Amino acid sequence: MTANDDRHVVAVADPTELAKAAAERLLARIAANSGRVAICLTGGSSPKQLYQLLATDAYRSRIPWQRVHWFIGDERFVPADDPLNNMGMARATFLDRCAPATNIHPIPTATADPADPDRCAALYEQELRSFYGADTLDPAHPLFDLVLMGVGPDGHTASLFPGDPALDATARWVVGVPKANVEPFVPRVTLTLPTLASCREMLFEVAGGAKRAILTRLFAGENLPANRARSTGETIWLVDRDALPEDFG
Numbered sequence: 001m002t003a004n005d006d007r008h009v010v011a012v013a014d015p016t017e018l019a020k021a022a023a024e025r026l027l028a029r030i031a032a033n034s035g036r037v038a039i040c041l042t043g044g045s046s047p048k049q050l051y052q053l054l055a056t057d058a059y060r061s062r063i064p065w066q067r068v069h070w071f072i073g074d075e076r077f078v079p080a081d082d083p084l085n086n087m088g089m090a091r092a093t094f095l096d097r098c099a100p101a102t103n104i105h106p107i108p109t110a111t112a113d114p115a116d117p118d119r120c121a122a123l124y125e126q127e128l129r130s131f132y133g134a135d136t137l138d139p140a141h142p143l144f145d146l147v148l149m150g151v152g153p154d155g156h157t158a159s160l161f162p163g164d165p166a167l168d169a170t171a172r173w174v175v176g177v178p179k180a181n182v183e184p185f186v187p188r189v190t191l192t193l194p195t196l197a198s199c200r201e202m203l204f205e206v207a208g209g210a211k212r213a214i215l216t217r218l219f220a221g222e223n224l225p226a227n228r229a230r231s232t233g234e235t236i237w238l239v240d241r242d243a244l245p246e247d248f249g
C-alpha cells in the first residue's frame with residue numbers, strides 16, 4: 001500500500017477464517033454503539049459464509065437483535081425468493097431466523113416496476129432518510145455502523161459499474177441502474193458512493209484465486225468503482241491468501 005492509501009488490508013488464511021474475522025468485526029461495531037445500530041449488507045457469494053456463521057448459536061447469542069437494523073447496498077429486480085435477490089439470500093441465510101421483521105429493510109425491487117428503477121430507488125432513499133432522521137448526511141453522524149462490500153471481476157462494487165453515471169451521483173442517496181455491461185443483466189438499484197461512505201467502517205470481503213487479478217489492479221491504484229468506495233471512517237479489506245496479489249506487502 002502507498003503511504004497515502006487510507007485503506008487497511010487484513011490478510012487471512014482462507015474463506016473460513018475470513019468469515020470469522022468479518023463476524024468479529026461486525027460484533028465489535030455493534031458493541032461500540034449502545035443505541036440503534038445500522039448495518040448495510042451486500043449480495044454476491046462472498047458474504048454467505050459470514051451470514052451462515054451469524055445464525056449459529058455461538059454468534060446469534062452475542063447479537064442484540066432488537067436494536068440492530070439491516071439494510072442492503074444493492075438489489076436486482078428479481079422475485080424475493082430468487083437466488084439473485086441479495087436481501088432474499090441474507091434473509092434465507094440468517095435474518096429470517098434471527099432478526100425482528102421490522103428491523104429488516106429490503107430495497108423493494110421484488111414489487112416495483114423494473115422499467116423504472118429510479119422510482120424504486122427513490123422509495124429506498126426515502127426510507128433511509130427517515131431512518132437517519134435528516135436529509136443531509138453529516139460525517140460526524142454516519143448513517144451506518146458497518147457497510148459490507150464485495151468486488152466483481154471488473155472492479156464493480158455494490159451495483160456501481162465502471163463507467164456508469166451512478167458512480168458520479170452526489171445528491172442522490174440511492175439510484176436506479178437500468179443497464180450495465182454484465183451478463184446476464186437485470187435492472188438494479190444501488191446506494192451511491194456518498195451513502196455507502198457514510199459509515200463507521202466499510203468492510204470488503206474478498207476470497208479466492210479468481211479475485212487476484214482484479215485485486216492487483218485495485219491495489220495498484222486503478223480508477224475503478226471499488227477503489228472509489230471509501231468510508232468516512234475506516235475502510236478495511238479482508239482478503240484471503242488465494243486472492244492476495246503476489247507482490248503484496
Ligand SMILES: O=C(O)[C@H](O)[C@@H](O)[C@H](O)[C@H](O)COP(=O)(O)O
Nearest residue numbers: 043044045046150151152157158
Ligand atoms: O449483488 C451483487 O452481486 C453485489 O452486490 C456485487 O457487487 C458483489 O458484491 C460482487 O459482484 C462480488 O460478488 P461475489 O461475492 O459473488 O464475488
